Amino acid sequence: xxxxxxxxxxxxxxxxxxxxxxxxxxxxxxxxxxxxxxxxxxxxxxxxxxxxxxxxxxxxxxxxxxxxxxxxxxxxxxxxxxxxxxxxxxxxxxxxxxxxxxxxxxxxxxxxxxxxxxxxxxxxxxxxxxxxxxxxxxxxxxxxxxxxxxxxxxxxxxxxxxxxxxxxxxxxxxxxxxxxxxxxxxxxxxxxxxxxxxxxxxxxxxxxxxxxxxxxxxxxxxxxxxxxxxxxxxxxxxxxxxxxxxxxxxxxxxxxxxxxxxxxxxxxxxxxxxxxxxxx
Amino acid sequence: xxxxxxxxxxxxxxxxxxxxxxxxxxxxxxxxxxxxxxxxxxxxxxxxxxxxxxxxxxxxxxxxxxxxxxxxxxxxxxxxxxxxxxxxxxxxxxxxxxxxxxxxxxxxxxxxxxxxxxxxxxxxxxxxxxxxxxxxxxxxxxxxxxxxxxxxxxxxxxxxxxxxxxxxxxxxxxxxxxxxxxxxxxxxxxxxxxxxxxxxxxxxxxxxxxxxxxxxxxxxxxxxxxxxxxxxxxxxxxxxxxxxxxxxxxxxxxxxxxxxxxxxxxxxxxxxxxxxxxxx
Numbered sequence: 354x355x356x357x358x359x360x361x362x363x364x365x366x367x368x369x370x371x372x373x374x375x376x377x378x379x380x381x382x383x384x385x386x387x388x389x390x391x392x393x394x395x396x397x398x399x400x401x402x403x404x405x406x407x408x409x410x411x412x413x414x415x416x417x418x419x420x421x422x423x424x425x426x427x428x429x430x431x432x433x434x435x436x437x438x439x440x441x442x443x444x445x446x447x448x449x450x451x452x453x454x455x456x457x458x459x460x461x462x463x464x465x466x467x468x469x470x471x472x473x474x475x476x477x478x479x480x481x482x483x484x485x486x487x488x489x490x491x492x493x494x495x496x497x498x499x500x501x502x503x504x505x506x507x508x509x510x511x512x513x514x515x516x517x518x519x520x521x522x523x524x525x526x527x528x529x530x531x532x533x534x535x536x537x538x539x540x541x542x543x544x545x546x547x548x549x550x551x552x553x554x555x556x557x558x559x560x561x562x563x564x565x566x567x568x569x570x571x572x573x574x575x576x577x578x579x580x581x582x583x584x585x586x587x588x589x590x591x592x593x594x595x596x597x598x599x600x601x602x603x604x605x606x607x608x609x610x611x612x613x614x615x616x617x618x619x620x621x622x623x624x625x626x627x628x629x630x631x632x633x
Numbered sequence: 634x635x636x637x638x639x640x641x642x643x644x645x646x647x648x649x650x651x652x653x654x655x656x657x658x659x660x661x662x663x664x665x666x667x668x669x670x671x672x673x674x675x676x677x678x679x680x681x682x683x684x685x686x687x688x689x690x691x692x693x694x695x696x697x698x699x700x701x702x703x704x705x706x707x708x709x710x711x712x713x714x715x716x717x718x719x720x721x722x723x724x725x726x727x728x729x730x731x732x733x734x735x736x737x738x739x740x741x742x743x744x745x746x747x748x749x750x751x752x753x754x755x756x757x758x759x760x761x762x763x764x765x766x767x768x769x770x771x772x773x774x775x776x777x778x779x780x781x782x783x784x785x786x787x788x789x790x791x792x793x794x795x796x797x798x799x800x801x802x803x804x805x806x807x808x809x810x811x812x813x814x815x816x817x818x819x820x821x822x823x824x825x826x827x828x829x830x831x832x833x834x835x836x837x838x839x840x841x842x843x844x845x846x847x848x849x850x851x852x853x854x855x856x857x858x859x860x861x862x863x864x865x866x867x868x869x870x871x872x873x874x875x876x877x878x879x880x881x882x883x884x885x886x887x888x889x890x891x892x893x894x895x896x897x898x899x900x901x902x903x904x905x906x907x908x909x910x911x912x913x
Contacts, residue, residue: 535848544903576900620856623820626827
């Protein structure tokens with residue numbers, strides 16, 4: 354399994370629950386793999402995906418989305434019948450094309466998305482309790498057997514997460530709205546502040562700024578991971594970015610026109626929308 | 634003084650510190666004033682700004698920015714010589730025009746901006762410890778006497794805050810970047826999610842979504858207060874909104890073009906910008 358925050362946490366939590374007796378960590382970077390071993394995330398590491406999955410009962414695909422197809426092509430021939438294969442990707446419409454279609458029908462593949470990642474990443478961000486009390490979305494395909502879903506559900510429950518099943522298409526549209534668009538907004542905001550005049554930049558760095566800190570928190574996330582999420586979910590995401598751009602322009606125009614009533618109406622609409630989407 | 638989150642907190646913290654023996658709460662809405670009395674923020678309430686400041690040693694202007702000039706015009710004739718007048722507004726370039734120019738030279742006016750507000754507002758959001766360990770920016774004008782600055786500094790220290798002095802123009806440019814633009818982004822993001830298809834909206838409401846929650850947190854703030862901040866600081870804010878819109882469009886275009894290297898570079902730039910502005 355991958356040894357980033359999610360893969361490493363599955364390893365830690367699964368060992369703590371007694372699910373895994375031997376964990377092979379896969380990755381491409383020697384320093385990350387060394388760190389994973391030092392942190393005790395796995396028993397052995399390898400830069401060969403094939404070596405990592407030979408004899409495995411459970412395979413966890415936990416790499417940036419666009420690295421997945423080549424890995425699946427490599428491991429498909431050596432997977433034992435009955436192996437449980439899950440992924441943890443933030444986009445699920447790609448799971449059939451990139452994973453299921455490349456796997457033998459003799460393995461149990463279940464598309465999964467644990468809602469547990471944070472803006473931290475890499476082996477050092479792995480936590481044994483990362484999934485405790487969280488939700489894992491499971492998106493069965495037409496080929497997914499009920500038995501496979503049950504196996505995945507038991508795995509996630511053992512790791513501490515509740516499972517909610519959802520159709521892949523709905524998953525990707527919902528995630529585009531409540532996760533991917535906020536990440537776009539945060540990265541855009543943080544990037545927009547990259548060219549402040551030196552004296553403004555210096556003064557800004559000296560001040561405690563909770564609004565910027567929270568609004569841009571997820572812009573500290575892994576660029577490689579989010580690059581792939583944005584690209585793989587662009588059918589759902591691009592229309593929302595356009596709506597965001599339009600809303601931003603409406604606010605800009607109302608401010609430029611000194612139109613207080615219009616500004617207030619736009620802010621009130623945002624406030625109400627947030628209160629509806631995020632109750633309590 | 635006003636009885637919202639900031640004015641009410643000055644009242645609570647000031648009484649706890651033994652600074653105020655009698656607090657008159659001013660406001661326009663009877664329900665807010667009743668709430669302020671019930672919460673013990675003040676001894677008496679009035680809808681007359683004049684009644685609120687007669688015989689006052691300290692006057693705290695804590696209303697939305699555009700309500701300030703009329704209030705200052707009303708109270709200026711009755712302020713006793715030597716009264717300390719502070720405001721707590723998030724824009725300071727307006728302090729000279731809207732406040733200082735309307736006040737007699739016999740009072741000590743000091744433009745202040747405590748960096749302590751949250752997204753909660755109204756009397757119920759007041760806290761005696763709101764300023765503890767926080768920073769208050771003080772922006773002396775050419776007319777502000779050193780004695781007046783010292784009086785304001787002592788007041789804020791007694792309330793628990795450290796004082797940093799800053800020129801009003803720099804204050805407004807820095808705040809446009811680290812506070813006002815994040816608020817615009819958060820309101821725009823929340824507003825953009827106001828028109829989701831019903832089945833997507835419903836599924837979104839059922840999921841825990843930390844990225845949307847944090848990215849849009851400040852969109853729960855008072856629309857009336859932020860309307861005035863955006864309008865009064867639009868000279869500094871509008872160019873930044875344009876830069877944000879441009880950055881958002883660059884990300885959109887890179888995603889639409891499936892240009893992974895460009896997407897990653899834009900995200901990495903955002904990540905680096907955030908890390909520079911928000912150390913640790």
